[in-house]
Amino acid sequence: MALCAFYAVWGLLLEVAIAFGPVPRITWEHKEVQLIHFNESKVSNYSTLLLSEDKNVLYVGAREVIFALNAVNIAEKQHELHWKVTEDKRTKCAVKGKSEQTECRNYVRVLQQLNDTFLYVCGTNAFQPTCDYLNLISFELGGKNEDGKGRCPFDPAQSYTSVMVDEELYSGTSYNFLGSEPIISRHSHQSPLRTEYAIPWLNEPNFVFADVIRADPNSTDGEDDKIYFFFTEVSVEYEFVGKLMIPRIARVCKRDQGGLRTLQKKWTSFLKARLICTIPDKNLIFNVINDVFILKSPTLKEPVIYGVFTPQLNNVGLSAVCAYNLSTIEEVFSKGKYMQSATVEQSHTKWVRYNGEIPNPRPGACINNEARASNYMSSLNLPDKTLQFVKDHPLMDDSVTPMGDRPRLVKRDVKYTQIVVDRVRALNGTIYDVMFIGTDRGALHKAISYENGMHIIEETQLFPNFEPVQTLLLSSKTGRRYLFAGSNSGVVQSPVAFCDKYTTCVDCVLARDPYCAWKPLEASCIDIFKEGERERNWIQNIGGDASSCSDKVRENPLQHTFKHGSTAELKCSQKSNLAQVVWKFKDDVLRVESPKYRLLEKALLIFNLSEGDSGVYQCLSEEKVKNKKFSQVLAKHVLELKKMQHTTVGPTTT
Amino acid sequence: MALCAFYAVWGLLLEVAIAFGPVPRITWEHKEVQLIHFNESKVSNYSTLLLSEDKNVLYVGAREVIFALNAVNIAEKQHELHWKVTEDKRTKCAVKGKSEQTECRNYVRVLQQLNDTFLYVCGTNAFQPTCDYLNLISFELGGKNEDGKGRCPFDPAQSYTSVMVDEELYSGTSYNFLGSEPIISRHSHQSPLRTEYAIPWLNEPNFVFADVIRADPNSTDGEDDKIYFFFTEVSVEYEFVGKLMIPRIARVCKRDQGGLRTLQKKWTSFLKARLICTIPDKNLIFNVINDVFILKSPTLKEPVIYGVFTPQLNNVGLSAVCAYNLSTIEEVFSKGKYMQSATVEQSHTKWVRYNGEIPNPRPGACINNEARASNYMSSLNLPDKTLQFVKDHPLMDDSVTPMGDRPRLVKRDVKYTQIVVDRVRALNGTIYDVMFIGTDRGALHKAISYENGMHIIEETQLFPNFEPVQTLLLSSKTGRRYLFAGSNSGVVQSPVAFCDKYTTCVDCVLARDPYCAWKPLEASCIDIFKEGERERNWIQNIGGDASSCSDKVRENPLQHTFKHGSTAELKCSQKSNLAQVVWKFKDDVLRVESPKYRLLEKALLIFNLSEGDSGVYQCLSEEKVKNKKFSQVLAKHVLELKKMQHTTVGPTTT
Structure with missing residues (x-):
């Protein structure tokens, strides 16, 4: 009864709730839909996933184990490799005050495809991060036991991100036992590079994602491939009660070689900018970024960057998705103003827009044809003035604003943790970006944008125990569209749509799901991407207009x-x-x-x-x-x- | 059914909700309790209330009308006075682009007791604020039609506050038609004073409350009476995305006469400080103050200031109550550091702590015996150095922190608008501060603090149409304890407790209401403040321990x-x-x-x-x-x- 009175109060709040994001049209309980699970007893922390679409293998990095699973059916384990901490190391770790049972273990944090035969893998290894080469044929480690410092965190609780680009590992993590020294580095035998250890470069960052965006092969300006990093860090430019967080995008150039004297073995191309995800007129400020997905598709002129955000302040359950054009980001880095710090009354620092002269070549820019024409063939040739400037001014004053200047989606009473986006062509040829968003309670929201509004097609409870979705991967190969989600207790494989759950034409169309259409001949709701050919008489309407349906009225009272x-x-x-x-x-x-x-x-x-x-x-x-x-x-x-x-x-x- | 699915989702959120504030034990629907209503047809905006406890009259300032009501039964109207805008003024107002039907009317905003015979009253008067003297015997206006500029806002939508101290009116409002010039002023024939029109003094303030706190009559330091103002304004010291608001307390001294050359006819004693109401470790920042109540009681060593707050950022329904000791406030003003502004790179301003020498007498201090001993008999004698300093440094660097360093109460899914506090002695002699808090949906929460936790005794729906509680007054005269609440559509009178609604001893005790006790002889739950004498066998336990009850089991199945x-x-x-x-x-x-x-x-x-x-x-x-x-x-x-x-x-x- 108390609960009922409660509900009455909540009822009053519905109108408020509706103002903050759409309600998922369908809620699938965990047992209502067919999902494939993978987990092994005594194994936890299935947090690192890597998909090999060619081989149809899903690699899973968990605590002290690496698995190879059949990506079409993850219940089918192909290989497993135990990668444990030695007794000796565990004892030493415990002596340092860490928990022998939990922290002093080997958490696999890096799982990257080096080439056809090897994965590059790193684990925390009882606070002595170690990397190795995993032979995919024998499914054994090379035993190289490289020092993983700067590539993998010491502490399993610390944030990390990495991406392999042309057999070189780029990673964002922390560099020391305490986790107090953040680093973005490139592991490379020829030219290892790293960030300066200085507050203006990285200020208590929480890394969430990294990826490469290749230069346009058709471009004539000789631009470089760029590696982008996404993280939340403590703001230097803003001030309020307590530490203010700020979401950032940073980028470095692939061909960066560091400076010759200034910035020796450091990035000469490290620049970072604020990512804006706010609704100023509603005082909504989403300043913590939780995950990023970069949508690259032949049907897109340029990649689109999707991020999921939560607010830091007064957060009683609000999340947002913001999307950014790559060109907006590149504009900020290549043409934007820089910030500079000024000392106020001896003891205070204030970051303001730098309005002075900017050295040439532009600080932080990649070496392109224009630079080469001026005889700057590599970053090693760059003048000290340019290098000193970028060393002191890594932060841009201009911000990266989202497409449409506001979030794609704002949702109340949920914390979004992960995102992947699938780009699909509906029956009528229109292209939709379908967002799959994981929550901290083990659910998945599937949403599309339609006529300036968002429609959440469904909410699926992926994990029965409501634990956070820690990793989300999408396989969008023709005929093999799946989602893979990792959590502390296991991995789940889900189809991208549950078309067959809709039993009438009206229901199938009202779902407004670009994957689903009604096939009148079979009188069933089908996944159009699983069919060989698309037929004309299929019924789909993403606007939800079910007028074309002619369902028979059920006549079995x-x-x-x-x-x-x-x-x-x-x-x-x-x-x-x-x-x-x-x-x-x-x-x-x-x-x-x-x-x-x-x-x-x-x-x-x-x-x-x-x-x-x-x-x-x-x-x-x-x-x-x-x-x-x-x-x-x-x-x-x-x-x-x-x-x-x-x-x-x-x-x-x- | 859709609603039921909704409820299921809300159900999941209960645990989150419980983490943010207690649930009211009882919810009284509007019709469940006996309230007295007053409203007249065609009259709206009952926003200004004044209680004369001696005469037992409640004065109500509404749109174009002032009422005198019997404070024991407000349904009983004693007088009414129509105070309309002339046709001519209304037309002129409409010409200036204001709405003739709504804005170009006379909204009574000031209703203050001047002396036994007169009220001082002001109204917006179609954007030509006017003040007058209301004769309480004839209940007629004197017809003086004084210019109300600086005492009453032009626009009924603008904020205002005022307090009458020794026949002088202190008010916080705006000084011009546009509402762009804020002012805190004293209306006095001998010594009218006002604030400087400058951002460091007042920066888009939203006034919520003002009151006088008299100097301790037993003190020997010859301190002055002080008038405190409470408002939210745009912060100069903080910076984040958009305009950041900050709650302030400002104070002036009653005997301030202004400066002789510097600060001529301006306050020499105007100082302001931040009011802190935050939970830093949960990132909760309540930076908008909505109302204040100053609890003055002979049982208190010093007045306690209660404020209700909401967050500005990401506010999807959160409120807090913070309480402050007067001594904490006085310490900040009399001993705290000042802030100063510094110019950064020509075009930016940053406010930082002032660490230089502070002139003597201390800038902004009231003239006390110590100052008089140094021959500063009045603010007119103060040296230019002191005056120039306070002119440039009206903002304190130290903040006013709440008692216990955190809010008394944080409540989710509610917006608190008004507060009054009653100090009552329970049966066992323990004293409780009972908070009555109005919401923006016409409800009233009654809460007490018990063993570091808050207990919300009840929630009462005062207004059936869920409109915001705009004003809340408490009459705490012995035997006549009532609450008066004003809204746009009327005034409601409510008893402070509904003891007789509890029909069993257990129910009466579980209510944990300091007003109520169980009287075994009568077998009824009584209001102990309505009884002549307190008897020993009454049962009350604010901890809720109902073990002493011996209710008979009902035997009428x-x-x-x-x-x-x-x-x-x-x-x-x-x-x-x-x-x-x-x-x-x-x-x-x-x-x-x-x-x-x-x-x-x-x-x-x-x-x-x-x-x-x-x-x-x-x-x-x-x-x-x-x-x-x-x-x-x-x-x-x-x-x-x-x-x-x-x-x-x-x-x-x-």
Whole structure:
């Protein structure tokens, strides 16, 4: 009862809630959909996933184990490799005050494809990070036991990110036991590079993602490939009560060789900028970035960067997705103003826009044809003035603003942790970016943007124990579209759509799912990407207009016989959270507010039955899409009053 | 059904909600409690209330009307005075682009007791603020029509506050038509004073409250009475995305006369400081102050300042109450460091702590005996150095921190707008500060602090239309304790407690309401402040320990006769949101999860009745207080199966 009173209070909040993001149309409980699980007893922390689409293998880095799984069916384990900490190391780690049972173990944090035969792998190894080469044929480690400092964190609780580019590992992590020295580095035999250890470069960063974006092969300016890093760090330019966080994008150039004197073995091309994800007029500021996905597709002019954010301040459950154009980002780095620090009254520092002269070549720029024409063939040739400037001014004053100047999606009462995006062509040729977003309670939201609004197609409970989605991967190979999610307790494989769960045309179309269409001949809702050819008579409408549907009204009513004065329970259940249930009695809408009736979640109760209650009851689902209302009969019940017999009978069926 | 799915989602959030503030134990719907209403047709904006405790009159300033109501029963109107805008002024106002129907009217904003015979009243008067003297005997205006500029806002939408001190009006408002020039001023024939028009003094303030705190009459330092102003303004010292707000307390001295050359006719004693209301480790920052109440009581060593706050950033429904000691505030003003502004790189300003020499007498200090001893008899004597310093440094670097360094109360999903606090002595002599807090949805929360935690005794829906509580007043005269709340549509009078709503001793004690106690002789829950004398055998326990109660078990079970196969509905309702309902059948706890039963908000359904269901059903309320569980039988039902009779009968009673 207390709970009911509670619910009444929550009810009042619905309007507030609706103002913050759409409600997922369907909520799939964990057991309602078919997911494939992988986990082994005594193994935890399945946090590092790597997909080899060619080989159809999903590599999983967990605590002290690396697995190779069949990517079409992850329940099928192909290989496993135990990678444990030696007894000696564990003891030493424990002596340093770390937990022998948890922290002093080997957490696999780097799992990167070096070439066809080898993976490059690193683990925390009881606070002595170690890297090695995993032979994919024998599924054994090379035993090189390279020092992993700067590539892999010491502490499993610390943040990390890495990306392999042309057999060189780029990583963002911490460089020391305490985790106090952050670093973005390149592991390379020819030219290892790293960041300066200085607050303006990295200030307590929390790394979330890194990826390479290749230079346009058709371009004539001789630009370099660039590696982008995403992290949240403590702001130097803002000030409020306490430490203010700020989301950043940083980038370095692949051909950077460091400086000759100044910035020797350091990045000469390290620049970073603020990522904006705010709604200023609502005072919503999402300043913690949790994950990034870079959507690269032949159908896109340029890559689009998707990020999931949460607020740092007053966060009682708010998340946002912001998307950025690569060109906006490149504009900031290649043309934007820099920030500089100034000392105020001896003891304070304030970061302000630098308005002075900018050295030539532009500090932080990659070496391109223009630089080469001026005889700067490599970063080693760059003048001291340029290098000293970038060393002191790694932070841009201009910010990276999101597409449309606001978040794609703002959602209340959820914390988004991970994102992947699939780009799909709907039946009518329109292209949709389908966002799959993992939450800290083990759920997955699938959303599309439609006519400036967002539609959350469904929410799927991937993990039964509501634990956070730590990693999310997408396989979008034709015919093999899957999602892989890693958590502390295991890995889950999910199809990208559950089309076959929709049993009527109206339901299939109202789902507004670009993967699904209604096939009238088979009278089934199909995944259009699993079919060989697309047929003309398939029905799909991402706007949700189900007018083309001609579902047959179900004609198998349930018969019930009741006694005078008893109570009937007529069942009817409805999946869509956007629909309303309406009951009709003899074709008139039933006023369920009267004490005669009570509407429960999955049934209608009719009390105190009498002769007048006999007749046909219909349960309808009514769903409004853009002012069009679509009704479907979900259930039909025929109620009949039992003629009083002069015998004592058993209970009637309800 | 969609709603039910919704509720399921909300259900998941309960744990989050519980982490942010207690749930009100009782929720009183508007019609459940007896409130007295006052409103007149065609009159709106009952926003200014003034209570004359001596005369037992509540004065109400509304749009174009002033009322005098009987403060014991506000439904009883004693006087009314229409104070309209002339046709001419309204037209002129409309010409300036304001709405003739709404803005170009006279909104009463100042209602202050000048002396026994007169109220000083001001109204917006179609953007030509005007003040006048209201004769309380004739209830007519003097017709002086003084220019109200600086005392009353031009625009009814602008913020305002005022306090009358020794027949001089102190007000915080805006000084011009556009509302762009904020001002804190004293209206005085001898010595009118005002603030400088400069950003460091007032930066887009939103005034919420002002009051005088008299100097301690027993003190020998000859300190002055001080007038405190509370407002939110745009921060100069902090910087983040967009305009950052900051809650402030400012104060001036009553005997301030302004400077002779510097600060001529300006405050020489205007200082302001930040009010802190945050929980740094949870990143909760409440930086918008909505209302203040200053609790002055003979039982208090010093006044306590209560403020209600909301966050500016990412505010999806969070409020807090912070309390401050006067001595903490005085310490900041009398001993704290000042802030100074510094120019950075020509075009930026940064406010930092001033570490240089502070002139003597201390800038902004009131003239006290020490100053007089140095021959500074009045602010007119103060040296230019002191005056120039306070002119440039009105902002303190030290902040005013709340008692206990954290909010008294943080509550999710509510916006608190107003607060008053009553200090009451419970039966055992312990003193409690009872907070009455109005919300933006017309409700009132009544809360006490108990053993470091807060207990919200009840939530009362004061206004049926859920409109914001705009003003809240407390009358705490012996035997006449009432609350008065003003909103756009009317005024409501409420008792401070609803003791008589508790019908059992356990219920009365579990309420944990310092106003209420159980009187065993009468077997009723009484308001102890309405009784002549306190008796020893009354039962009250603010900790909620109801062990001393010996309520008799109700022995009037309801008899029901049912037919085979029918459904029984056994009623039982429970008011406490902190209690759980438990059903017992033949003294065993019923497992209501089985499909045989369904627990509804106010009833238990038993389906498909058979012989075995006959017997005694008890509905119990179980409430836990500090690990002690108190059970009460709320209802007792006896169910009997009807012997099958050989006639057709009508419906049975459920």
